[in-house]
Amino acid sequence: MERELTTQDWADAEVVWDFHQLHHELVPCSAALVLGGNDIGVASFAADLYHRSLFPVMVVSGGKNPATEKIFPRGEAEHFREVALACGVPDEAILLEPNARNTGDNIVLSREVFAAAGVRPTSLLLIAMPYMERRAYATCRRQWPEVDPRCASAPVVLSEYVKTIGPAAEVVDMMIGDMERVMRYPELRFAIAQDVPEAALAAYSRLVERGFTSRMLRA
Structure with missing residues (x-):
């Protein structure tokens, strides 16, 4: 069964989605x-x-x-x-x-x-x-x-993107995995460090707590 996103999940996912794009x-x-x-x-x-x-x-x-x-x-x-x-x-x-x-x-x-x-x-x-x-x-x-x-990247909003690539929960999993790598890879010298706004970090943390973790790094 496809996992349903709550209203808070969607709101947090939008924040993470915006963080990933550089415009x-x-x-x-x-x-x-x-x-x-x-x-x-x-x-x-x-x-x-x-x-x-x-x-x-x-x-x-x-x-x-x-x-x-x-x-x-x-x-x-x-x-x-x-x-x-x-x-x-x-x-x-x-x-x-x-x-x-x-x-x-x-x-x-x-x-x-x-x-x-x-x-x-x-x-x-x-x-x-x-x-x-x-x-x-x-x-x-x-x-x-x-x-x-x-x-x-293609100019598309998250709600439309998941209709073409979904399911929505899997897309959020992938976004969380990418954000974790943005934050952790600089210490491994895979990437440069970047600032992470507090709002984006808070949204990320809530989504991790809600279990959107399947694409995260394994210790």
Whole structure:
């Protein structure tokens, strides 16, 4: 049975959702990095940004992952690439990184793919799921400090997003897992540290107490 969110759960989830998004201005960049995940809509959004001339070349990154192998059996990058091609992005504008298993891999391995293709970006548009923006940015700043990253995700509110990717409780679980990583990964040198507003931390704590913990790190 799908777990129902209370009114307080929804209110707290909205705060966490807003925290994860950076609202960067979209300006042309040297290249784009499309981060894999369970949301195939990221690929079509990346295609839209390509057609808006925001970058000339992209890496789609993501390997086979136990969390997504049922929907992307050939690996996240392969399926994302197919969607980008179907949306009119030319094959020569898409580089494939098929091995990443986490956000750090997305950054490090994609940098290698760019270099092998002779592409050395000075600015990079990180295209990801809405609740992954902040972690992608922090990871890129740590793992690829030479590049200037900006983040982009589909402009959608949480209530509409869960209709396409849901169930809602699982989306909240994933948001909580990402927020925990935003806070803990700097001490592991996986990402840069970022300020966490008190309201966001309070909302996160209430959701953890309510049991939205399936995507949290295990000690």
